[in-house]
Amino acid sequence: MTSLNALKGTAAAIALGALGALGALALATAPTGAAAQVACSANTTVTLSSSSVVCGTATLGGPPGKLIAINQYQGIRYGQAARWATPGMAPLPAGTTAAPFNATAAGAYCPQGASDRNEDCLFLNVSAPQATINNTAAKLPVIFFIHGGAFVAGSGGAPLYDGATLAGNGPAVVVTINYRLGALGFLSYRNGSTVIPGNFGLLDQQLALAWVYQNVAAFGGDPGNITIVGESAGAMSVGLHLFAASTNRYVQASGKAVDSRALFTGAVMESNPMGIAYPTPQASSDAIGTAFVNSLCSSVKGAPKNCATNLSWLQSVPTTDDVMKAQTAAMKSWAANSPIGKAKVPGVQALASDATPITLPYSPVVDGALVMGQPLKGYASTYAANARPFVFGTNANEGAPFAQLVYDLNPIERGWIFNQKAYETDLGNILGKTAVPVIEAIDAYNPAKQSDTLYWSAAAAALSNVITDYVFTCANITTANYALAQSKATGVYGYHFTQPAIFDLYTSPITKGPMAACAPTKDKSGNYDGRTCHANELPYVFNTLPAVPDLQSPTSGDTALTQSMPAAWAAFAKTPSSPGAPWVAYANDGTGTVIQWNGGTLPPPKAAVYAAANCATWAPYLK
Template identity: 30%
Template sequence: MLPATARAAATDAAAEASAATPADGPVVTTDTGKVRGTAGGGVREFKGIPYAEPPVGMLRFAPPRQALPWRGVREATRYGNACPQVSRYGLTQASDTEDCLTLNITLPDTGATPGPRQKKKPVIVWIHGGAFVGGSSALYPLATMATAGDVVVVSFNYRLGVLGFMPHPAFPASHNGGFGLEDQRLAMRWVKRNIAAFGGDPDNITVAGESAGAASICMHLIAPKETEGLFRRAIVQSGGCAHPLREVAAAATAVGDKVAEKVGCGDKAGADKSAALACLRKAKVTDLLAAAAEVGGADLMAFSPVYGTKTVPMQSFEALRQGRFVKVPVLNGGDAEELRLYVAYDVQAGAKITAESYPDDLKAVYADTTPTVLKDYPVTAYSSAPTALGSVMSDFSPKVGLNNCIYLEAGKLMRKHVPVYEYVFGDPAAPPVTPDPGFEMGPVHSSELPYQFPHFDNTTKLAGPDLAPPSQKLADQMMAYWTSFARTGIPVAAGSPAWPRYTAETAVMNLTPGHVGPFDASAAHKCGFWKPLYPGFLTQ
């Protein structure tokens, strides 16, 4: 790693070189230097702004460090590199570039340069998903959200998988297994300090995310000493806040030690942890990614947040039950058929799920409760065995937190302390987010994203350019609800049904074309059936 002065000089040179290119885009001054973006299509956009130093050398497997200042004007017209990852399910593109900690800002172009006398706009900070091992901010076009809601929208990249969420006995104890979350918090602090220069209100920030992005928000909520004051509201889309986390020490042994061994660093731990850490910091990124893929296998939780550190101090559902979380209004929910998507991934990978195998498929998830589950969820009630399996798990699964009863559980725990607005996204005509698996899908995990981010690019490009008219109407309603919540803390859409606060089972918003309005989601997803079977998960 270069000394600080040398790194600063290199940063200055790069900024000055880019500034030598003639440009007439809007220029904004941040606390680390000036950036030049683009204007067009009704928005101003600034892309690829560094919020942290590249996490290489001594900063690999360490908390992030604030970006160094630069001289001149830095071009901010292209997205930064995606953080290291392998391609998964054809939804993400591989990357092995560690210099990836950048953010993007999109705001409505009013024709005037944001200034101290202009009214500041609400800010939405979007955290991308990807199972903590994939994805990037570049997949989410922010312009429609910014213009439709008259808000400033921010997105960013953060370390993923083995580099961002792997715990190991040699890593710093306070942040072990949580470097990706620390990246996110550093980005949020950057936004808090700088967003006023882009016309955003630093005192009216909503943090929002889907899947791993939403689960990250759950982690930020339950670490009030680390995140208090960084955001005023939270939008959690398919986050599973009430699902159990892994404990750091156990995960370090189950995952970290095995990865270290596969890259030739396992025999260096012993009593001298510094030797193991030094070895892991020198390992090739491609070797770490390959080792992580082998160790993680099909385990969706292998590289996900752990608790028992300063980053995530305690078990998530316990923090919610005890009211030990950041007290802000929350908009929370998920997709009606969440886990049909993961059944599709299994089928696409060669799994044979049939009516004959259905009992055994259920047993792999529900163990001794399988006979009871079979009675309430017979395969004959569905169009196919894969559809049935996906629907059962979408109601409740003890294995994966992406299910509707867990979402409702989190809402019930949080509503004792803060305003909560709960929803279920249920558009049966939602665009596909994976190639046709040969069975009925419907509104699966991540199906709502094209409604928020038109032309959402998961590299499969399946959604097409436009939604069908009923779905587009729902998208417009959702955009109004979401941005209203970011503005005031209450989701309101002109001409659409009132969204009640989640105070009763029947006060969950049904986001389905032709049926938008409150309904009893607990009954729809049979949470009363699941509660006595899994009282440790469903307590409310």
């Protein structure tokens, strides 16, 4: 379930408004910490170099009736990094044929929750067909997955992201990774000559991609055919690598640095909240970086008087626990002072300014060095010349868990129920006061046209629709249109996921039970009719339904999706430029037509989402 325990004390960040809620949700369908190693399975030894032989476990994966042996390697260290420093490539794991390195357990999670406190966390996991291990001529497509979690939580080692089915469907090599999170991964701080530049988590991702490029052939993968895939914050990361990230700083054997896009051939963005803006380094420092450092300096006993400008002390003396406590305290400060409550400019029209009203507390920054622009605007600089085919996709009710979180926490943080007045105040702060009547003219966004329920108010229902359509659906359509205009030859594909929920990934901070807005429900005929919330597509893409909480009995449609969606993702990874059925090329024709994943219908039907999401109304706020 999505756990708020790891972010306890940050509820104020949510009460500021609908879109700020994105900063406090993080998938937690994974266990905490690293698992214990087990004995390696037979036929899993892979040779990375003469001094690096690794073994793992064996399982089965692939479509029903066509299962193949899949080898899985977990907890392989790809990088090393001092606190707030650029990571470097780690040595390959030491092992010999007689005594191979045991890669049977996921590495430590990057610091996030109460039990995750290990800063040595740059690990990756590989799933690959057993038949192609040590066969460098196999040249299977590679799927490189970046997990979500609002840049503050998550791990590539979560059971939700088990790569066996995807690997068997390709066949393909599937890689999942850890990267630094929260203040350790995305702190941007500026105080005179003392600078912590931020974007460390993105650098970690680039390093992991370079590691895969250099080593995936040993697993049977093709380094010339890597597709990067991500969900939520992972999709945001993919969008940055695709549209805005500059030269990969990690050097290949040739000794030459390469463009990030030279290391991947395609990209898939699942539920990228494109309406979220990335701040400048100074804006991030002002909003949360300074508060973080001040909290760290005031809470650590014996901190020097020049603590706030003593980078060496900040990097070496505070414990990881100290850092995590300061991270929580700074998020409270961010919530109290975020521009969302005092924005002077509407919506994302302030994309590149220091007053962006819609941001996350810890996130990448547009620094002009690594990140060159806002992905909402398509390709930055001259990057369209090296464009890559990509998939974008959204779910039918992306905003529901965030809106419920706002409703649940509003009385605690603000002292009143999230009602129409609070809704209109937040909407006005985000988009400008003149936008409120324009938006409320549409019934879906007007609390007076929605209904109160046992679990949220009519205002929260309207808020859910705003987040879904504005931040997700229409923002993704906007980006796709920009990208097509910049590089017409690039293949763009879209999907809309609408399968009713049979599980609930989220936990209510009030009841500590499942979040009602995303819970499975049935109509009078006994058919599931619950909302399709943010991240609900993941257990279908990975075929990991047993790993999700509150799972109900799958229907034949659910079972069919656990087969058709992994096959479709694998098909795109095989040939991103021409993936074939079921993918249908997206065109900027004003309809927003994409394929719709719902039940077992193949090929998936088409859905015109532009009008359904009222994108013409949102267009002025997405320029």
